[in-house]
Amino acid sequence: MCSRASSGWSVRLRTMRDLTLSDLERLGDATEAEATFVMDEDAFRLFYDRTARPVWAYLSRMSGDPRLADDLLQETYYRFLRAAVTHDDDAHRRNYLFRIATNLVRDLRRRPRVDQVPMRDGVDATDHADPRSADAATAAARRLDLARAMTRLKPRERDLLWLAYAQGSTHREIAETLGLKTASIKLLLFRARRRLAALLREGGR
């Protein structure tokens, strides 16, 4: 029900960027378009304020590119607004949002560039250039270790671990988001966790 074909998103992003001022003037009042959205503007503002940061963090870490995450964030919310899906509650809405984000990142992974540079923003120059405290340097080093370790995991393992331990999602929520069976999450998570923990230990030495 929730899964959507996610090909062609980049074309649509490009279309968004190519809009000119005259296009916007011609488009004018957008009331009719809003009528096709799953929620009104006020509800959306509340929902966005609650969810945008974690969704951006997820997109940024899973895509490996914070600037791309900005575009993906817009696309994620657009697809969410246009989806003809009835949401039972806020948790379901949030899961659905993460599912859209996951599908977008999967599309990206099909392109060879992205998997080669995951978690780039976790190790950017600002980390190393900030000499304010030893704590900051230690934290930056930890993020560097994590970034390196995450690059060595499979994309699905990264998704699983982020959702479970960064996002705090339940097994059922993870299963819904990733399109997996709930019963299989425990084992998959165990394997991924063991692998990441081993990589972190290696990196810490």
Add this chain to the structure above:
Amino acid sequence: MIACDREADVLEAVAFGRWAGHCDPALAAHAATCAVCADVVAVSIALRDDREWACSQANLPTAGAVWWRATIRARAEAARTVMQPIGLLQAIAGAVTVGLTAGFASLAWRSIHWMDRFSDMLSRVAVSRGEAAAASGVSLDHALLVMFLVAACLVLAPVALYFTLRDE
């Protein structure tokens, strides 16, 4: 062993920032000896710290900006959807125009031959030399008119096609 009964307690302590100094000492001691819980601690602390840092680095557009862009895009897509059948009709109209032009040109070409045969017949029937010349003149006048019409169609058809198929 892929799970530990105390895994949830460990996760909760990490999630609420109680690990390791402010949690139950027995839990900390357990995690030191349990491989599953040790992995949970290592992974969850690293990922939660990274998430917090990533969230703090996010430079997000406002909800209003995201909403506005979404409405603009939805409207543009709706307009494109509406324009699709119109574009199809325009393509059909263009094809019909080209077909008619070609048909008319073919008809005109045949009529020129018919005019030639008619003028030959007139010249054979005409008794005097002057009458025959007049008959040829009539044929030539008609042929020129038809040629002019064909040329006009060939020039005007692409122009008409352009105005039909161009965007507003």
